[in-house]
Amino acid sequence: MRKITKAICVALSLMLLVNLAGIEAAASEPAAANQTEGSGEVNDAAPDKTDGADETDEPDDGAPEDEKQDDGQSEDGNDAVQDDGSDSTDVPAGDEGTSSEDVDLGAQLPEQGDAADDEKSIDTQAITVIKAEPVAGKNELKIIWNVVSGATYKIETFRGSSSSGGAAEKSKTGITAGTETIEVTPGTQYTIKVTNENNGSDIAEIPAILLATPANLKATASNGAVALSWSAVDGAESYKVAYNGGEKVVTTPSFTVTGLANGTKYNFSVTAQKNLTDSSSKPHLYSSIAAAVSATPIGNKPSQVRGLTGIDGEKSAILTWSKAAYADSYVVYRYNSSKKTWDVVKSGLTQLTYTDKGLKAGQKYQYRIAGVNSNGTGALSSSIKISVKKTPGTKIRSIGYKAVLKSRAPLFGTSKSSKRLKYLSKGKKVTTTNYGNGRYEIKIGKKYYWISKDRLKFKASIWTTKDYSTKVKEDFVNKKKYSSPSKYLIWISHYTQRVVIYQGSKGKWKMIRSAKCATGTHLHMTPKGKFKVGKKEKGWFYKKTYEKPIVHFKGQNSFHSRIKNYKGGYADATIGRPRSKGCVRLYDEDINFIYKKCPKGTTVISL
Secondary structure, X not given: OHHHHHHHHHHHHHHHHHHHHHHHHHHHOOOOOOOOOOOOOOOOOOOOOOOOOOOOOOOOOOOOHHHOOOOOXXXXXXXXXXXXXXXXXOOOOOOOOOOHHHOOHHHHOOOHHHHHHHHHHHHHOOOOOEEEEEOOOOOEEEEEEOOOOOOOEEEEEEEOOOOOOOOOOEEEEEEOOOEEEEEOOOOOEEEEEEEEOOOOOOEEEEEEEOOXXXXXXXXXXXXXXXXXXXXXXXXXXXXXXXXXXXXXXXXXXXXXXXXXXXXXXXXXXXXXXXXXEOOOOOEEEEEOOOEEEEEOOOOOOOOOOOOOEEEEEOOEEEEEOOOOOOOOEEEEEEEEOOOOEEEEEEEEEOOOEEEEEXXXXXXXXXXXXXXXXXXXXXXXXXXXXXXXXXXXXXXXXXXXXXXXXXXXXXXXXXXXXXXXXXEEOOOOEEEEEEEEOOEEXXXXXXXXXXXXXXXXXXXXXXXXXXXXXXXXXHHXXXXXXXXXOOOEEEEEEOOXXXXXXXXXOOOOOEEEEEEEEEOEOOOOOOOOEEEEOOOEEOOEEXXXXXXXXXXXXXXXXXXXXXXXXXXXXXXXXOOOOOOEOOOEEEOHHHHHHHHHHOOOOOEEEEO
Protein backbone atom coordinates (compact mmCIF):
# COMPACT_ATOMS: atom_id res chain seq x y z
CA MET A 1 0.00 0.00 0.00
CA ARG A 2 2.90 2.37 0.68
CA LYS A 3 4.10 1.92 -2.91
CA ILE A 4 0.64 2.70 -4.25
CA THR A 5 0.31 5.86 -2.10
CA LYS A 6 3.72 7.06 -3.10
CA ALA A 7 2.96 6.55 -6.81
CA ILE A 8 -0.25 8.57 -6.54
CA CYS A 9 1.57 11.41 -4.78
CA VAL A 10 4.21 11.51 -7.53
CA ALA A 11 1.56 11.69 -10.24
CA LEU A 12 -0.36 14.51 -8.50
CA SER A 13 2.83 16.49 -7.93
CA LEU A 14 3.76 16.27 -11.60
CA MET A 15 0.32 17.41 -12.62
CA LEU A 16 0.59 20.40 -10.26
CA LEU A 17 3.96 21.41 -11.71
CA VAL A 18 2.55 21.33 -15.23
CA ASN A 19 -0.32 23.62 -14.25
CA LEU A 20 1.98 26.05 -12.40
CA ALA A 21 4.26 26.29 -15.39
CA GLY A 22 1.32 27.20 -17.59
CA ILE A 23 0.14 29.91 -15.18
CA GLU A 24 3.59 31.56 -14.97
CA ALA A 25 3.98 31.60 -18.73
CA ALA A 26 0.63 33.26 -19.15
CA ALA A 27 1.48 35.96 -16.58
CA SER A 28 4.64 37.04 -18.44
CA GLU A 29 2.90 37.44 -21.81
CA PRO A 30 0.98 40.62 -22.96
CA ALA A 31 -2.69 40.51 -22.13
CA ALA A 32 -3.44 40.28 -25.79
CA ALA A 33 -0.98 38.63 -28.11
CA ASN A 34 -0.46 40.30 -31.53
CA GLN A 35 -0.93 37.68 -34.21
CA THR A 36 -0.58 38.50 -37.92
CA GLU A 37 -3.56 36.99 -39.64
CA GLY A 38 -2.49 34.07 -41.77
CA SER A 39 1.17 34.48 -40.89
CA GLY A 40 1.26 31.18 -39.02
CA GLU A 41 3.70 32.62 -36.44
CA VAL A 42 2.94 32.90 -32.73
CA ASN A 43 4.40 35.80 -30.71
CA ASP A 44 5.05 34.35 -27.24
CA ALA A 45 7.35 37.13 -25.99
CA ALA A 46 10.28 34.75 -26.10
CA PRO A 47 13.80 36.30 -26.50
CA ASP A 48 14.97 37.10 -29.98
CA LYS A 49 16.41 34.09 -31.71
CA THR A 50 19.73 34.15 -33.41
CA ASP A 51 19.49 33.46 -37.10
CA GLY A 52 20.10 29.85 -37.84
CA ALA A 53 19.48 28.73 -34.25
CA ASP A 54 17.04 25.98 -33.32
CA GLU A 55 13.53 27.25 -32.96
CA THR A 56 12.40 24.71 -30.35
CA ASP A 57 10.18 26.41 -27.78
CA GLU A 58 11.31 25.91 -24.18
CA PRO A 59 8.83 26.50 -21.31
CA ASP A 60 9.80 29.39 -19.06
CA ASP A 61 9.21 28.93 -15.34
CA GLY A 62 10.01 32.61 -14.67
CA ALA A 63 13.59 32.14 -13.52
CA PRO A 64 16.92 31.37 -15.11
CA GLU A 65 17.99 27.64 -14.95
CA ASP A 66 20.84 28.38 -12.56
CA GLU A 67 18.53 30.25 -10.20
CA LYS A 68 16.00 27.43 -9.61
CA GLN A 69 15.43 26.58 -5.97
CA ASP A 70 16.60 23.20 -4.69
CA ASP A 71 15.19 23.31 -1.18
CA GLY A 72 12.02 21.53 -2.18
CA GLN A 73 9.84 24.66 -2.38
CA SER A 74 8.54 26.31 -5.54
CA GLU A 75 8.27 30.10 -5.80
CA ASP A 76 4.56 30.08 -5.06
CA GLY A 77 4.97 27.90 -1.97
CA ASN A 78 3.57 24.63 -3.40
CA ASP A 79 5.32 21.33 -2.71
CA ALA A 80 7.77 20.22 -5.35
CA VAL A 81 8.81 16.59 -6.02
CA GLN A 82 12.06 15.68 -4.37
CA ASP A 83 14.53 13.35 -6.07
CA ASP A 84 14.89 10.64 -3.46
CA GLY A 85 16.57 8.16 -5.79
CA SER A 86 13.34 6.26 -6.48
CA ASP A 87 12.43 4.73 -9.83
CA SER A 88 9.47 7.04 -10.40
CA THR A 89 9.30 8.39 -13.95
CA ASP A 90 9.61 12.17 -14.58
CA VAL A 91 6.72 13.55 -16.56
CA PRO A 92 7.67 16.44 -19.02
CA ALA A 93 5.62 19.60 -18.98
CA GLY A 94 4.46 18.95 -22.50
CA ASP A 95 3.08 21.34 -25.16
CA GLU A 96 0.48 24.04 -24.61
CA GLY A 97 -3.00 22.74 -23.88
CA THR A 98 -1.96 19.51 -22.06
CA SER A 99 -4.31 18.77 -19.11
CA SER A 100 -4.25 16.47 -16.10
CA GLU A 101 -6.80 14.15 -17.76
CA ASP A 102 -4.14 13.24 -20.38
CA VAL A 103 -1.83 11.52 -17.80
CA ASP A 104 -1.98 7.62 -18.00
CA LEU A 105 -1.33 6.45 -14.43
CA GLY A 106 -1.54 2.75 -15.37
CA ALA A 107 1.16 3.19 -17.99
CA GLN A 108 3.38 4.99 -15.51
CA LEU A 109 3.11 2.19 -12.80
CA PRO A 110 2.73 -1.18 -14.50
CA GLU A 111 3.99 -3.31 -11.54
CA GLN A 112 1.94 -1.79 -8.78
CA GLY A 113 -1.32 -3.43 -9.85
CA ASP A 114 0.28 -6.97 -9.72
CA ALA A 115 1.22 -6.52 -6.11
CA ALA A 116 -2.39 -5.75 -5.29
CA ASP A 117 -3.54 -8.94 -6.98
CA ASP A 118 -1.01 -11.00 -4.97
CA GLU A 119 -2.38 -9.69 -1.71
CA LYS A 120 -5.89 -10.52 -2.81
CA SER A 121 -4.91 -14.19 -3.69
CA ILE A 122 -3.47 -14.74 -0.21
CA ASP A 123 -6.88 -14.07 1.17
CA THR A 124 -9.08 -15.93 -1.27
CA GLN A 125 -7.38 -19.01 -2.84
CA ALA A 126 -9.20 -22.17 -1.66
CA ILE A 127 -7.52 -25.30 -0.23
CA THR A 128 -8.07 -27.83 -3.01
CA VAL A 129 -5.77 -30.65 -1.93
CA ILE A 130 -5.63 -32.33 1.47
CA LYS A 131 -4.62 -35.88 2.35
CA ALA A 132 -3.24 -37.97 5.22
CA GLU A 133 -0.49 -40.57 5.03
CA PRO A 134 0.88 -42.94 7.71
CA VAL A 135 4.39 -42.35 9.06
CA ALA A 136 6.42 -45.57 9.13
CA GLY A 137 7.28 -46.82 12.60
CA LYS A 138 5.27 -44.14 14.43
CA ASN A 139 1.71 -43.53 15.61
CA GLU A 140 1.52 -40.46 13.40
CA LEU A 141 -0.24 -39.19 10.29
CA LYS A 142 1.38 -36.75 7.88
CA ILE A 143 -1.18 -34.19 6.66
CA ILE A 144 -0.47 -32.60 3.25
CA TRP A 145 -2.33 -29.71 1.54
CA ASN A 146 -1.73 -27.03 -1.13
CA VAL A 147 -0.43 -23.66 0.12
CA VAL A 148 -0.38 -20.05 -1.08
CA SER A 149 2.87 -18.15 -0.73
CA GLY A 150 2.68 -15.76 2.17
CA ALA A 151 -0.38 -17.42 3.76
CA THR A 152 -0.46 -19.17 7.14
CA TYR A 153 -2.67 -22.07 8.14
CA LYS A 154 -4.21 -23.64 11.19
CA ILE A 155 -4.63 -27.42 11.52
CA GLU A 156 -7.05 -29.00 13.97
CA THR A 157 -7.66 -32.63 14.95
CA PHE A 158 -11.10 -33.87 16.02
CA ARG A 159 -11.84 -37.36 17.27
CA GLY A 160 -14.73 -38.87 15.32
CA SER A 161 -16.32 -38.57 11.89
CA SER A 162 -17.06 -34.81 12.08
CA SER A 163 -15.43 -31.57 13.28
CA SER A 164 -18.74 -30.17 14.55
CA GLY A 165 -20.13 -30.62 18.01
CA GLY A 166 -16.92 -30.38 19.98
CA ALA A 167 -13.59 -28.71 20.51
CA ALA A 168 -10.48 -29.79 18.66
CA GLU A 169 -8.41 -32.45 20.38
CA LYS A 170 -5.24 -30.87 19.00
CA SER A 171 -4.54 -27.58 17.22
CA LYS A 172 -1.59 -25.76 15.69
CA THR A 173 -1.42 -22.33 13.99
CA GLY A 174 0.99 -20.32 11.86
CA ILE A 175 1.86 -23.21 9.53
CA THR A 176 3.34 -22.20 6.14
CA ALA A 177 4.89 -25.41 4.80
CA GLY A 178 1.72 -27.24 3.75
CA THR A 179 2.59 -30.35 5.77
CA GLU A 180 2.18 -31.22 9.42
CA THR A 181 2.66 -34.44 11.35
CA ILE A 182 0.14 -35.23 14.08
CA GLU A 183 0.13 -37.97 16.70
CA VAL A 184 -2.95 -40.20 16.71
CA THR A 185 -4.22 -43.45 18.22
CA PRO A 186 -4.10 -46.35 15.70
CA GLY A 187 -7.50 -47.70 14.74
CA THR A 188 -9.36 -44.53 15.80
CA GLN A 189 -11.17 -42.36 13.27
CA TYR A 190 -10.41 -38.63 13.19
CA THR A 191 -11.45 -35.55 11.27
CA ILE A 192 -8.59 -33.29 10.14
CA LYS A 193 -9.43 -29.62 9.50
CA VAL A 194 -7.11 -27.10 7.76
CA THR A 195 -7.97 -23.35 7.71
CA ASN A 196 -6.35 -20.44 5.78
CA GLU A 197 -5.68 -17.95 8.57
CA ASN A 198 -5.61 -15.05 6.06
CA ASN A 199 -9.17 -15.86 5.12
CA GLY A 200 -11.13 -17.83 7.69
CA SER A 201 -13.65 -19.00 5.09
CA ASP A 202 -11.10 -21.13 3.18
CA ILE A 203 -11.43 -24.45 5.04
CA ALA A 204 -10.80 -28.08 4.05
CA GLU A 205 -11.33 -31.20 6.12
CA ILE A 206 -11.07 -34.98 5.63
CA PRO A 207 -11.81 -38.08 7.67
CA ALA A 208 -8.63 -39.94 8.61
CA ILE A 209 -7.48 -43.09 10.37
CA LEU A 210 -4.10 -44.63 11.12
CA LEU A 211 -4.01 -48.39 10.52
CA ALA A 212 -1.21 -50.35 12.15
CA THR A 213 1.02 -52.58 10.04
CA PRO A 214 -0.33 -56.16 10.17
CA ALA A 215 1.64 -58.03 12.83
CA ASN A 216 2.72 -61.69 13.10
CA LEU A 217 2.61 -62.27 9.35
CA LYS A 218 3.38 -65.94 8.67
CA ALA A 219 3.68 -67.93 5.43
CA THR A 220 3.30 -71.72 5.30
CA ALA A 221 4.36 -73.28 2.00
CA SER A 222 2.81 -76.44 0.56
CA ASN A 223 2.35 -78.04 -2.83
CA GLY A 224 1.77 -75.14 -5.26
CA ALA A 225 0.41 -72.89 -2.53
CA VAL A 226 1.33 -70.60 0.37
CA ALA A 227 -1.01 -70.05 3.33
CA LEU A 228 -0.70 -66.57 4.86
CA SER A 229 -1.96 -65.51 8.29
CA TRP A 230 -1.58 -62.37 10.41
CA SER A 231 -3.08 -60.59 13.43
CA ALA A 232 -6.24 -58.56 12.87
CA VAL A 233 -5.68 -54.78 12.70
CA ASP A 234 -7.88 -52.46 14.78
CA GLY A 235 -10.12 -50.34 12.55
CA ALA A 236 -9.37 -52.28 9.34
CA GLU A 237 -12.25 -53.47 7.18
CA SER A 238 -10.18 -55.38 4.63
CA TYR A 239 -6.64 -56.46 3.73
CA LYS A 240 -4.82 -56.34 0.41
CA VAL A 241 -2.55 -59.30 -0.26
CA ALA A 242 -0.02 -58.64 -3.04
CA TYR A 243 2.41 -61.16 -4.53
CA ASN A 244 4.57 -61.24 -7.68
CA GLY A 245 2.20 -59.23 -9.85
CA GLY A 246 -1.04 -60.50 -8.35
CA GLU A 247 -3.24 -59.15 -5.56
CA LYS A 248 -6.36 -60.06 -3.64
CA VAL A 249 -8.52 -58.11 -1.17
CA VAL A 250 -9.88 -60.19 1.72
CA THR A 251 -11.87 -59.39 4.84
CA THR A 252 -10.32 -61.94 7.21
CA PRO A 253 -6.72 -62.04 8.49
CA SER A 254 -5.75 -65.08 6.44
CA PHE A 255 -5.51 -66.12 2.81
CA THR A 256 -4.09 -69.04 0.84
CA VAL A 257 -2.49 -68.23 -2.50
CA THR A 258 -2.81 -71.18 -4.88
CA GLY A 259 -1.62 -72.02 -8.37
CA LEU A 260 2.01 -71.23 -7.55
CA ALA A 261 5.07 -72.90 -9.04
CA ASN A 262 6.91 -75.24 -6.71
CA GLY A 263 10.52 -74.25 -6.09
CA THR A 264 9.92 -70.57 -6.95
CA LYS A 265 10.39 -67.94 -4.26
CA TYR A 266 7.44 -65.57 -3.88
CA ASN A 267 7.34 -62.23 -2.05
CA PHE A 268 4.09 -61.41 -0.24
CA SER A 269 2.88 -58.17 1.33
CA VAL A 270 -0.23 -57.54 3.41
CA THR A 271 -1.75 -54.06 3.86
CA ALA A 272 -4.65 -53.17 6.15
CA GLN A 273 -7.32 -50.98 4.51
CA LYS A 274 -10.27 -48.76 5.50
CA ASN A 275 -12.64 -46.71 3.34
CA LEU A 276 -13.93 -43.41 4.80
CA THR A 277 -16.29 -40.86 3.23
CA ASP A 278 -16.12 -37.10 3.80
CA SER A 279 -19.06 -34.64 4.11
CA SER A 280 -19.27 -34.28 0.31
CA SER A 281 -19.49 -38.10 -0.13
CA LYS A 282 -16.00 -38.26 -1.57
CA PRO A 283 -14.29 -41.60 -0.71
CA HIS A 284 -10.90 -41.79 0.98
CA LEU A 285 -9.05 -45.13 1.07
CA TYR A 286 -6.55 -45.46 3.92
CA SER A 287 -3.85 -48.12 3.91
CA SER A 288 -1.31 -49.16 6.50
CA ILE A 289 2.41 -49.61 5.97
CA ALA A 290 2.73 -53.07 4.39
CA ALA A 291 4.03 -56.16 6.18
CA ALA A 292 6.19 -58.43 4.02
CA VAL A 293 7.21 -62.09 3.98
CA SER A 294 8.70 -64.57 1.47
CA ALA A 295 8.00 -68.25 0.89
CA THR A 296 8.75 -70.98 -1.64
CA PRO A 297 5.97 -73.49 -2.44
CA ILE A 298 6.99 -77.10 -2.19
CA GLY A 299 5.32 -80.25 -3.43
CA ASN A 300 3.78 -82.78 -1.10
CA LYS A 301 6.05 -85.32 0.45
CA PRO A 302 4.92 -88.91 -0.02
CA SER A 303 2.30 -90.18 2.38
CA GLN A 304 3.19 -92.92 4.83
CA VAL A 305 3.72 -96.37 3.33
CA ARG A 306 1.09 -98.86 4.48
CA GLY A 307 0.44 -102.55 4.03
CA LEU A 308 4.04 -103.66 4.52
CA THR A 309 4.31 -107.44 4.68
CA GLY A 310 7.28 -109.76 4.54
CA ILE A 311 8.19 -113.41 4.25
CA ASP A 312 11.43 -115.28 4.57
CA GLY A 313 13.22 -116.56 1.50
CA GLU A 314 16.41 -118.52 0.85
CA LYS A 315 18.78 -116.51 3.04
CA SER A 316 16.61 -113.53 2.20
CA ALA A 317 13.56 -111.49 3.25
CA ILE A 318 10.87 -110.75 0.68
CA LEU A 319 9.04 -107.46 1.31
CA THR A 320 5.88 -106.11 -0.32
CA TRP A 321 3.84 -102.97 0.40
CA SER A 322 1.05 -100.76 -0.93
CA LYS A 323 1.57 -97.69 -3.12
CA ALA A 324 2.01 -94.43 -1.19
CA ALA A 325 0.45 -91.23 -2.51
CA TYR A 326 2.94 -88.85 -4.22
CA ALA A 327 5.77 -91.40 -4.00
CA ASP A 328 8.06 -91.65 -7.03
CA SER A 329 10.27 -94.31 -5.46
CA TYR A 330 10.85 -96.11 -2.18
CA VAL A 331 13.66 -96.68 0.28
CA VAL A 332 14.06 -99.79 2.46
CA TYR A 333 15.43 -99.49 6.02
CA ARG A 334 16.71 -102.38 8.14
CA TYR A 335 17.25 -102.07 11.85
CA ASN A 336 20.85 -102.36 13.05
CA SER A 337 20.56 -103.82 16.54
CA SER A 338 24.20 -103.21 17.44
CA LYS A 339 24.12 -99.52 16.51
CA LYS A 340 20.41 -99.09 17.30
CA THR A 341 19.89 -97.26 14.02
CA TRP A 342 17.76 -97.70 10.92
CA ASP A 343 20.16 -98.22 8.01
CA VAL A 344 19.28 -97.81 4.35
CA VAL A 345 19.34 -101.16 2.60
CA LYS A 346 18.06 -100.07 -0.81
CA SER A 347 16.82 -96.81 -2.33
CA GLY A 348 15.37 -95.76 -5.67
CA LEU A 349 12.95 -98.70 -5.84
CA THR A 350 10.05 -98.16 -8.22
CA GLN A 351 8.33 -101.52 -7.63
CA LEU A 352 6.30 -102.34 -4.55
CA THR A 353 8.53 -105.22 -3.55
CA TYR A 354 12.13 -105.91 -2.58
CA THR A 355 14.15 -109.01 -1.68
CA ASP A 356 16.87 -108.42 0.86
CA LYS A 357 19.45 -111.10 0.13
CA GLY A 358 22.56 -112.46 1.85
CA LEU A 359 20.91 -112.89 5.25
CA LYS A 360 21.83 -115.48 7.86
CA ALA A 361 19.61 -118.47 8.47
CA GLY A 362 18.00 -118.49 11.90
CA GLN A 363 18.33 -114.70 12.34
CA LYS A 364 15.51 -112.17 12.74
CA TYR A 365 15.45 -108.95 10.73
CA GLN A 366 13.31 -105.84 11.13
CA TYR A 367 12.27 -103.55 8.22
CA ARG A 368 10.51 -100.28 7.45
CA ILE A 369 9.71 -98.59 4.10
CA ALA A 370 9.32 -94.92 3.11
CA GLY A 371 8.22 -93.18 -0.07
CA VAL A 372 10.46 -90.61 -1.76
CA ASN A 373 9.94 -87.77 -4.27
CA SER A 374 11.63 -84.49 -5.16
CA ASN A 375 10.11 -82.85 -2.08
CA GLY A 376 11.65 -85.27 0.37
CA THR A 377 11.09 -88.56 2.16
CA GLY A 378 7.71 -89.44 3.59
CA ALA A 379 6.92 -90.94 6.97
CA LEU A 380 8.29 -94.42 7.69
CA SER A 381 5.92 -97.36 7.64
CA SER A 382 5.28 -99.48 10.67
CA SER A 383 7.97 -102.13 11.15
CA ILE A 384 7.79 -105.86 10.53
CA LYS A 385 10.06 -108.70 11.71
CA ILE A 386 11.11 -111.62 9.54
CA SER A 387 12.81 -114.81 10.73
CA VAL A 388 15.07 -116.32 8.11
CA LYS A 389 14.77 -120.14 7.96
CA LYS A 390 17.01 -122.77 6.53
CA THR A 391 16.82 -123.86 2.90
CA PRO A 392 14.52 -126.87 2.28
CA GLY A 393 16.23 -130.21 1.68
CA THR A 394 16.19 -132.28 -1.45
CA LYS A 395 12.81 -133.87 -0.77
CA ILE A 396 10.04 -132.16 -2.70
CA ARG A 397 6.86 -131.73 -0.73
CA SER A 398 3.58 -129.96 -1.24
CA ILE A 399 1.92 -127.27 0.79
CA GLY A 400 0.47 -128.38 4.11
CA TYR A 401 -2.61 -127.25 5.99
CA LYS A 402 -3.68 -127.29 9.57
CA ALA A 403 -7.13 -128.77 9.91
CA VAL A 404 -9.61 -130.29 12.34
CA LEU A 405 -11.90 -133.27 11.67
CA LYS A 406 -15.52 -132.32 11.14
CA SER A 407 -16.66 -135.93 11.87
CA ARG A 408 -15.29 -139.40 12.59
CA ALA A 409 -13.23 -140.36 9.53
CA PRO A 410 -11.38 -143.42 8.15
CA LEU A 411 -7.70 -143.38 7.22
CA PHE A 412 -6.19 -145.00 4.09
CA GLY A 413 -2.71 -146.16 3.14
CA THR A 414 -2.59 -144.31 -0.24
CA SER A 415 -4.53 -141.60 -2.06
CA LYS A 416 -6.36 -144.27 -4.09
CA SER A 417 -6.66 -147.12 -1.60
CA SER A 418 -10.09 -148.29 -0.48
CA LYS A 419 -8.84 -150.20 2.56
CA ARG A 420 -9.64 -148.46 5.83
CA LEU A 421 -6.73 -148.78 8.23
CA LYS A 422 -8.08 -146.91 11.24
CA TYR A 423 -10.43 -144.10 12.29
CA LEU A 424 -9.96 -140.65 13.78
CA SER A 425 -12.53 -139.03 16.05
CA LYS A 426 -14.38 -135.74 15.43
CA GLY A 427 -12.44 -132.70 16.56
CA LYS A 428 -9.05 -134.31 16.06
CA LYS A 429 -6.42 -131.75 14.88
CA VAL A 430 -4.17 -132.81 12.01
CA THR A 431 -1.56 -131.33 9.69
CA THR A 432 -1.57 -132.29 6.02
CA THR A 433 1.65 -132.87 4.11
CA ASN A 434 0.39 -133.68 0.61
CA TYR A 435 -2.70 -133.72 -1.57
CA GLY A 436 -4.07 -135.86 -4.40
CA ASN A 437 -7.20 -137.54 -5.69
CA GLY A 438 -9.47 -135.72 -3.26
CA ARG A 439 -7.47 -136.86 -0.22
CA TYR A 440 -4.86 -135.28 2.02
CA GLU A 441 -1.79 -136.96 3.44
CA ILE A 442 -1.31 -136.62 7.19
CA LYS A 443 1.38 -137.82 9.59
CA ILE A 444 0.49 -139.60 12.82
CA GLY A 445 3.55 -140.55 14.83
CA LYS A 446 6.01 -141.84 12.29
CA LYS A 447 3.42 -143.11 9.81
CA TYR A 448 1.60 -141.33 6.92
CA TYR A 449 -2.08 -141.79 6.16
CA TRP A 450 -4.59 -140.37 3.72
CA ILE A 451 -7.90 -138.79 4.68
CA SER A 452 -10.79 -137.49 2.59
CA LYS A 453 -10.87 -133.72 2.00
CA ASP A 454 -14.56 -133.61 2.88
CA ARG A 455 -13.86 -134.71 6.47
CA LEU A 456 -11.52 -131.75 7.16
CA LYS A 457 -12.09 -128.14 8.23
CA PHE A 458 -8.98 -126.15 7.29
CA LYS A 459 -7.55 -123.55 9.62
CA ALA A 460 -4.21 -122.42 8.12
CA SER A 461 -1.66 -123.08 5.41
CA ILE A 462 1.83 -124.48 5.97
CA TRP A 463 4.41 -123.31 3.47
CA THR A 464 7.86 -121.76 3.26
CA THR A 465 9.55 -119.06 1.31
CA LYS A 466 12.77 -121.05 1.25
CA ASP A 467 13.49 -121.99 -2.31
CA TYR A 468 14.98 -125.23 -3.50
CA SER A 469 18.32 -125.14 -5.19
CA THR A 470 18.48 -125.13 -8.97
CA LYS A 471 19.79 -128.72 -8.95
CA VAL A 472 16.89 -129.95 -6.80
CA LYS A 473 14.37 -128.23 -9.08
CA GLU A 474 15.86 -129.74 -12.23
CA ASP A 475 16.22 -133.19 -10.68
CA PHE A 476 12.57 -133.16 -9.65
CA VAL A 477 11.09 -132.74 -13.18
CA ASN A 478 13.72 -134.86 -14.93
CA LYS A 479 13.45 -137.82 -12.52
CA LYS A 480 9.68 -137.67 -12.75
CA LYS A 481 10.04 -137.91 -16.56
CA TYR A 482 7.66 -134.97 -17.17
CA SER A 483 7.17 -134.06 -20.81
CA SER A 484 5.59 -131.12 -22.65
CA PRO A 485 4.30 -130.55 -26.23
CA SER A 486 6.30 -127.32 -26.32
CA LYS A 487 9.88 -126.56 -25.46
CA TYR A 488 8.72 -125.16 -22.12
CA LEU A 489 7.58 -126.81 -18.88
CA ILE A 490 6.03 -125.04 -15.86
CA TRP A 491 6.07 -126.23 -12.22
CA ILE A 492 3.95 -124.51 -9.53
CA SER A 493 5.67 -125.23 -6.18
CA HIS A 494 2.95 -124.59 -3.58
CA TYR A 495 5.24 -125.23 -0.65
CA THR A 496 7.91 -122.70 -1.68
CA GLN A 497 5.44 -120.34 -3.42
CA ARG A 498 7.40 -120.44 -6.67
CA VAL A 499 6.65 -120.86 -10.37
CA VAL A 500 9.61 -122.56 -12.05
CA ILE A 501 9.92 -122.39 -15.86
CA TYR A 502 12.08 -124.88 -17.75
CA GLN A 503 13.28 -125.08 -21.32
CA GLY A 504 14.33 -128.28 -23.10
CA SER A 505 12.67 -131.65 -23.41
CA LYS A 506 11.76 -134.77 -21.38
CA GLY A 507 14.63 -135.75 -19.11
CA LYS A 508 16.70 -132.71 -20.25
CA TRP A 509 14.89 -129.79 -18.71
CA LYS A 510 16.97 -126.74 -17.67
CA MET A 511 15.57 -124.10 -15.36
CA ILE A 512 15.47 -120.70 -17.08
CA ARG A 513 13.26 -118.77 -14.66
CA SER A 514 12.24 -119.04 -10.99
CA ALA A 515 9.51 -116.57 -10.01
CA LYS A 516 7.86 -115.81 -6.71
CA CYS A 517 4.11 -116.32 -6.72
CA ALA A 518 1.01 -116.36 -4.53
CA THR A 519 -1.16 -119.48 -4.66
CA GLY A 520 -4.57 -120.05 -3.08
CA THR A 521 -5.14 -119.99 0.65
CA HIS A 522 -6.36 -122.97 2.74
CA LEU A 523 -9.91 -121.74 2.09
CA HIS A 524 -9.42 -121.42 -1.68
CA MET A 525 -6.73 -123.93 -2.63
CA THR A 526 -5.05 -123.91 -6.03
CA PRO A 527 -5.77 -127.28 -7.67
CA LYS A 528 -2.99 -129.87 -7.68
CA GLY A 529 -2.11 -132.18 -10.54
CA LYS A 530 -0.86 -132.18 -14.11
CA PHE A 531 -2.46 -129.59 -16.39
CA LYS A 532 -1.64 -127.61 -19.52
CA VAL A 533 -1.71 -124.02 -20.76
CA GLY A 534 -5.13 -123.22 -22.18
CA LYS A 535 -6.88 -120.04 -23.24
CA LYS A 536 -5.08 -116.70 -22.99
CA GLU A 537 -6.84 -113.40 -22.31
CA LYS A 538 -5.67 -109.79 -22.30
CA GLY A 539 -7.11 -109.27 -18.86
CA TRP A 540 -9.96 -109.43 -16.37
CA PHE A 541 -11.46 -106.00 -15.78
CA TYR A 542 -13.69 -105.13 -12.84
CA LYS A 543 -15.34 -101.94 -11.57
CA LYS A 544 -12.34 -100.65 -9.62
CA THR A 545 -9.56 -103.15 -10.31
CA TYR A 546 -8.12 -105.35 -13.02
CA GLU A 547 -5.63 -108.17 -13.64
CA LYS A 548 -3.72 -108.67 -16.86
CA PRO A 549 -2.72 -110.69 -18.76
CA ILE A 550 -4.47 -114.01 -18.06
CA VAL A 551 -3.19 -117.55 -18.89
CA HIS A 552 -5.55 -120.42 -17.97
CA PHE A 553 -4.22 -123.83 -16.87
CA LYS A 554 -7.35 -125.55 -15.34
CA GLY A 555 -10.75 -124.07 -16.03
CA GLN A 556 -10.83 -120.58 -14.50
CA ASN A 557 -7.71 -121.26 -12.44
CA SER A 558 -5.09 -119.13 -14.16
CA PHE A 559 -1.77 -117.38 -14.02
CA HIS A 560 -2.26 -113.57 -13.80
CA SER A 561 -0.80 -110.36 -12.43
CA ARG A 562 -1.39 -108.91 -9.00
CA ILE A 563 -4.66 -107.01 -8.52
CA LYS A 564 -4.21 -103.45 -9.83
CA ASN A 565 -6.17 -100.22 -9.27
CA TYR A 566 -7.19 -98.13 -12.27
CA LYS A 567 -5.87 -95.05 -10.44
CA GLY A 568 -2.48 -96.65 -9.94
CA GLY A 569 -0.90 -99.00 -7.48
CA TYR A 570 -2.34 -102.30 -6.31
CA ALA A 571 -5.46 -103.36 -4.52
CA ASP A 572 -3.43 -106.40 -3.41
CA ALA A 573 0.28 -106.62 -4.15
CA THR A 574 0.98 -109.75 -2.07
CA ILE A 575 3.51 -112.14 -3.58
CA GLY A 576 5.46 -114.99 -1.94
CA ARG A 577 2.75 -116.54 0.26
CA PRO A 578 -0.75 -118.09 -0.18
CA ARG A 579 -3.15 -115.24 -0.90
CA SER A 580 -5.37 -115.89 -3.92
CA LYS A 581 -8.70 -117.66 -4.35
CA GLY A 582 -7.17 -120.47 -6.37
CA CYS A 583 -5.25 -118.67 -9.13
CA VAL A 584 -1.51 -118.06 -9.24
CA ARG A 585 -0.39 -114.41 -8.98
CA LEU A 586 2.90 -113.30 -10.49
CA TYR A 587 4.94 -110.16 -10.97
CA ASP A 588 4.31 -108.43 -14.30
CA GLU A 589 7.56 -109.54 -15.91
CA ASP A 590 6.86 -113.20 -15.04
CA ILE A 591 3.25 -113.42 -16.18
CA ASN A 592 4.19 -111.52 -19.37
CA PHE A 593 6.88 -114.15 -20.06
CA ILE A 594 4.36 -117.01 -19.79
CA TYR A 595 1.77 -115.08 -21.83
CA LYS A 596 4.23 -114.35 -24.66
CA LYS A 597 6.60 -117.37 -24.63
CA CYS A 598 4.71 -120.46 -23.42
CA PRO A 599 2.29 -121.65 -26.11
CA LYS A 600 -1.06 -123.31 -25.62
CA GLY A 601 -0.63 -126.95 -24.52
CA THR A 602 2.53 -126.36 -22.46
CA THR A 603 2.58 -128.77 -19.49
CA VAL A 604 1.86 -127.29 -16.03
CA ILE A 605 2.73 -129.33 -12.91
CA SER A 606 0.90 -128.07 -9.79
CA LEU A 607 2.23 -129.64 -6.57
